[in-house]
Amino acid sequence: MSLKDYIFRKPVEFAIQCTEIEGICHIVYPKGHFDAATSGDAEKTIIEIVEKANSLIFNLNELQYVSSAGLRVFLVVAKKMKVKNCPLHFCCLNQTVKQVFEISNFHTILEIHDSENDALDKIKLKTQKCSQ
Amino acid sequence: MNNTEGFNDSERQKALRMSFIAGLFDVIITVAAFAFSNSSVLLADFLKTTIEFIAVLLSLLAMRKVCKGADSNFEYGLGKLENLPSIFVGTTMALSFMIITGMAFKNIIHPEHITGFGLWISIFSQTLYFFINGMLSLKNSRAAKLGASPIMAAQARLFLTRFIGNLFILLSLVLSMSLKDFHWSVYIDPAASLMIAFAIFLSTIGIFKNSFMDLLDKTLEENHQIIILGELALCFNEYEQIHGIRSRRSGNKVYIEIFIEFDPEKKVSEITQTIAKLSSSISQKIAGSSVTIGVTPPATA
Numbered sequence: 001m002s003l004k005d006y007i008f009r010k011p012v013e014f015a016i017q018c019t020e021i022e023g024i025c026h027i028v029y030p031k032g033h034f035d036a037a038t039s040g041d042a043e044k045t046i047i048e049i050v051e052k053a054n055s056l057i058f059n060l061n062e063l064q065y066v067s068s069a070g071l072r073v074f075l076v077v078a079k080k081m082k083v084k085n086c087p088l089h090f091c092c093l094n095q096t097v098k099q100v101f102e103i104s105n106f107h108t109i110l111e112i113h114d115s116e117n118d119a120l121d122k123i124k125l126k127t128q129k130c131s132q
Numbered sequence: 133m134n135n136t137e138g139f140n141d142s143e144r145q146k147a148l149r150m151s152f153i154a155g156l157f158d159v160i161i162t163v164a165a166f167a168f169s170n171s172s173v174l175l176a177d178f179l180k181t182t183i184e185f186i187a188v189l190l191s192l193l194a195m196r197k198v199c200k201g202a203d204s205n206f207e208y209g210l211g212k213l214e215n216l217p218s219i220f221v222g223t224t225m226a227l228s229f230m231i232i233t234g235m236a237f238k239n240i241i242h243p244e245h246i247t248g249f250g251l252w253i254s255i256f257s258q259t260l261y262f263f264i265n266g267m268l269s270l271k272n273s274r275a276a277k278l279g280a281s282p283i284m285a286a287q288a289r290l291f292l293t294r295f296i297g298n299l300f301i302l303l304s305l306v307l308s309m310s311l312k313d314f315h316w317s318v319y320i321d322p323a324a325s326l327m328i329a330f331a332i333f334l335s336t337i338g339i340f341k342n343s344f345m346d347l348l349d350k351t352l353e354e355n356h357q358i359i360i361l362g363e364l365a366l367c368f369n370e371y372e373q374i375h376g377i378r379s380r381r382s383g384n385k386v387y388i389e390i391f392i393e394f395d396p397e398k399k400v401s402e403i404t405q406t407i408a409k410l411s412s413s414i415s416q417k418i419a420g421s422s423v424t425i426g427v428t429p430p431a432t433a
């Protein structure tokens with residue numbers, strides 16, 4: 001990054017989108033920087049989704065960076081989903097986010113997939129097993 | 133649990149005492165050099181050295197108070213007392229920056245050749261202190277890294293600044309004296325002074341940033357937060373929910389508070405075992421940390 005780019009750079013915004021695949025799961029798309037400045041509002045939004053979701057996928061394709069504040073929200077979500085006995089999956093992590101997950105041992109407690117389809121297949125498989 | 137590895141308090145006091153003695157000699161020499169010359173750079177050097185000496189004296193007094201220990205009125209210890217001399221060091225460095233910059237611009241507007249016996253005193257002392265300050269900067273930097281102490285970090289920066297200052301003043305004096313036949317040599321002193329001022333300015337920003345953030349109870353740095361979350365992830369199946377993490381620094385001590393909820397069906401012995409394991413693993417990974425784990429009751433419907 002040049003000095004000019006650094007000085008005139010725009011602050012990276014953070015946004016959350018959510019889509020529901022009827023009867024299967026909710027997919028959350030966080031976008032931008034998930035850090036101390038954005039985690040407060042994001043946590044409220046995510047918890048609202050968690051409360052109505054039977055299974056959840058976090059597609060982190062557009063998540064550029066996650067700080068410890070963002071990780072804490074993921075930890076809270078993982079705990080809530082575990083208490084509800086509902087599946088939680090993460091997919092499409094970029095290299096930076098993947099490194100943060102590995103350093104913080106999160107890769108040992110969360111199910112991480114390369115693509116959204118892989119995560120969906122896993123959830124569908126579990127749903128089929130439960131219905132049988 | 134506290135991590136006691138690295139420099140202990142008596143070693144830190146010893147390093148500060150050495151700085152105090154070196155600073156006292158430096159003040160005496162710079163007074164002599166300034167008194168027997170017409171150099172405004174040497175006047176700036178004298179002012180800067182005197183202010184820095186007072187800062188070292190204050191740091192030593194604060195460190196003695198911290199080592200003596202706090203009474204029941206200060207149950208978290210006197211760690212924050214270390215930040216106050218650091219802020220004073222930063223303030224004195226900011227004053228030095230303004231004095232040196234002012235002198236440099238005065239010399240640029242009204243240039244004159246520097247003369248007097250004081251120049252030779254300064255050349256001798258700058259050479260001597262070039263080596264002494266370099267050595268003290270390395271020693272304090274090592275103490276700061278091992279003990280995570282803001283005082284030692286401020287001292288290390290201070291001596292590095294002085295080391296660079298010695299080099300530039302020495303070069304400035306030698307070049308000004310040896311090249312006095314060239315009319316442009318009158319600008320060597322102010323040019324060197326401005327470079328010293330810039331180095332001091334950068335160090336001042338670093339000192340203010342660290343000391344103020346600690347006084348305002350800023351949370352721990354990101355690498356430490358990641359360690360805490362990593363340990364919570366390793367114990368993921370042993371607790372029910374995480375309700376909050378709080379952290380702050382007080383001098384070289386780090387206070388971490390974690391609030392977690394356990395399954396009400398769990399035995400007290402299992403809960404205490406998890407708490408002890410979590411607390412011990414975090415304390416071992418974060419130097420000087422004191423970990424408190426609070427048990428939050430489950431929310432009632």
